[in-house]
Amino acid sequence: MITNPILPGFNPDPSICRAGPDYYIATSTFEWYPGVQIHHSTDLVNWRLVSRPLNRASQLDMRGNPDSCGIWAPCLSYADGLFWLVYTDVKRLDGNFKDAHNYIVTAPDIAGPWSDPVYVNSSGFDPSLFHDEDRRKWFLNMVWNHRTDSVGGNPKHPAFAGILAQEYDPAAGKLIGEPVNIFAGSSHGLVEGSHLFRRDGWYYLTVAEGGTGYDHAVTMARSRSLTGPYELHPDTFLMTSKDAPDAPLQRAGHGQMVETPDGQVYHTHLCSRPLPGIRRSPLGRETAIQKCVWGEDGWLRLAHGGLVPALEVDAPDANSRKLPVDPVRWEFSGDRLPEDFQWLRTPYPERIFSMTGSALRLHARESIGSWFEQALVARRQEHLAFRAETSVRFAPRNFQQTAGLVHYYNRSKFHYLAVTWHEELGRVLTILSCPGDWPHGKLEFPLAKPVALPADGRVELAMEVGGADLQFQWRVPGTDWQAVGPVLDASVISDEGGRGEHASFTGAFTGMAAFDTSGSAISADFDRFDYIPAQT
Template identity: 40%
Template sequence: MKIQNPVLHGFNADPSMIRVGDTYYIANSTFEWFPGVRLHESKDMVHWNLLPSPLSTTTLLDMKGNPASGGIWAPDLTYADGKFWLIYTDVKITEGAFKDMTNYLTTATDIRGPWTDPIRVNGVGFDASLFHDDNGRKYLVQQTWDHREYHHPFNGITLTEFDTDIMKLRPETARNIYNGTKVKLVEGPHLYKINGYYYLFAAQGGTVYTHQEVVARSKSLDELSFESEPDGPFLTNFDTPDLGIQKQGHGALVDTPGGEWYYASLCGRPWNHENESAYDPRGWCTLGRETSIQKVEWDDQGWPRIVGGHGGTVEVEAPKDAILTDAPVDGSQHDEFDTPELNGEWNTLRTPFTAEVGSTGDGKLTLIGKNSLASNFDVSMIARRWQAFDFDAETKVKFDPFTYQQMAGLTNFYNDKHWSFIFITWDEKKGHVIEIGENNNGNYTSYLKDDAIAIPDGTENVWFKVKARKQSYSYEYSFDGQNWHEIPVTLDAAILSDDYVLQNYGGFFTGAFVGLAAVDYAGYDQPAEFGYFDYKEL
């Protein structure tokens, strides 16, 4: 078998991979999307199945009001003492000098839960991970944030002992064990003990095209005792711009039962407009940061090296002892909304899907109109990741607005400042109409205006479709679900990419989503009904 990178398509960033017995698990960041932390499992590293998210209650995760790309940063999954340990960070500020955040710990004996109530650990820095030493001691390893303008904000990697008797850190043991290299921005640390050495894996260079992973090692856990790998970095695509996957770096190391080694990393797949260089800009990653896996070998000096060179490869040899895993071949999804629980691919913004937002079952999804899609509070939307560059998605909507402040339909969404929306609304002259709106860096545009499409009297349902074709996407509508009409508005898909958002905003860590939304910022809670949803990868 071959591993085809990326192994997890669409927004699946900051992988923390472990093995328990013959099964591999990956935990990924989810940022402001609820539920928190995305989990997959596999026995072959090639085919992966989605598991229930561990942070599925507001007891474990309360993100109301969090900024875009705040929330869950770089969760760390480990297994020790007969249970799973999950360290996760909830970031409350993404812009400016400060990064207010809280690191939490929860545990479970079964990866599917239940997970214990969270223990507040600290707020020293993000990307915290838990290291279980072979002498029974445990340590929190984390990026360290420094708000002082005369210091670099990424102030090395801090190690602090965690006391399992009282389930708290011992802050008096905190020490800086590594400052990274001159590349700076050292983050995402994971610590391992192999053949008598402590190996520290850490990301550098920012999670963009200069991203990289470095390795350092030490015989002790003393302050600044770690030396960097010679002839590094361990992994980067900064100097491999023609490879199909880019941005590799932040991730985690794992061994197989047979003694092979692999490294799971975030990655991106950029594309370019026809009139752009493929080198500058290197491209637009509308699918966000995905997950790749590279094979690792150890040199005669005991340093890990990526097989095929530090840029990695798109196709990788699977483990020799891999057990074939049955998993979906693509991300296509058809949902008739016939159960009271949402399909596991659906996500909501910041808060869970509750009766205040809507309900599902009996062949329909009801969404109660709330704030606009530009809000960080009370957004009535369910959405799923773009997992392919080319796809069609469609739905059927029943909605009876009586003001232009009410809208319901199909959205393609990156964050509160970058999205588009085809929707039913009210026009003073035409009554019920179809409009397309787009938010581009917070600047809103109505594309149809006086040409908004009038919905014939007596029409009960309107069907909406989006056709995404890598560089652009467009919308269609139907009044019978059979005869579709193209709307002559072509939207630039780059606006829904990490790289576009980065130009004006520091929180650029997610990816494009397609979803269903109902807006009533008039405050009358006007409901919308959705008859089905279909997402088909091409």
């Protein structure tokens, strides 16, 4: 069986393609660097991260991009001996404009090297590239209409003005002909995330609708002509959880179909797993996959029936087995950052961290939550209950210098256990929290009084997260762990915390952070990081 989600934690907008016996899924990364995650599988059951292709300044610079902007909805395809990746870099979220720029990069191998980007257009986001049987290529994206009152954190239908299609000339590296609005969407509205698939003389179009919250859906339509007109699926939707509030996979939508070599059909989709009794999803929008079948009427449907996605579906090969998930420790003893970790926005990571051979050294820069140069290195939270530990050497000289362990979503949603300096107590522990105060990002300080630390030496920091509860702990080497501060609300470190799921598109991360608002760029050395899941 395939157990969903197949890519746990923040992995939204899954675009899937097959190259021979190999399957690849590309997912959105928003403001996290490098851009786009690509996972590989040979059985649709087990997946491994194999590439983050947008990894240099000539491809991507997101400094200044607001929270939940950056890389939206990539589309990955394989044709003509190349992998093709199209994506949007969104520069603005709020108000009537999006400033969404679309690009294409290519590579002969999934591991790269990936080309510098070719600019395509800026008329809307969620692009895809369709390779037709006559070898012509078509570029699709939703078109954004700024002439609307659809602003803020609750998008309305008028801004989502349909799906554009235009021919793309790869030799010239540009669009040719005129764009055609091929599909206005269903009455459910908010049409985006389009993908084309050709079968038996039909062009099948799947789109995401209903917004990326709890009304999300995959809508399907078809036409004999690529440019339409398109008729809606008899059920309108291929899948949705919008009318099943108790289903374990919520917010189902935005995905793509793929055929196995023997003709079986699967369709990826994003989903979320809210905390029990709370409509908050710390793990963000995750990737799942459903088995589908073609009906006698020529329409695709879920193999298990209905519209609600399943936790378990049949794998292409009945002998496939899911590999276990084990606790992980990173010693930071190499010269490269382990692949599980990412940072924020900047294509110049040497400015915010380096590998010493025995530690990850953070070079403290701007404040936590900065949109420009923030020394924060973290990995995805993939379980609703887990423990994270780290060990830091840090000698602050003033209160503007901190380093420590963070549970992070964005500038208005985080909890941060930090080593810093106090004028009377010397080196101390403090907690900085921002429990969803958008747009101000005002801090709270849950510790009534900082905890005094030894004047020098390593300090070990930990967090225990169980559902909606977070408890920080600390110790010096050779002593027992002890709790520090009150139990904090971990549920706010979620899509729905703060301003809500229509404007928060990533997921919770756990990792290491440092800042130095004095401008001295003090360093902090972290010699290990442990991530220990309490459940799978």
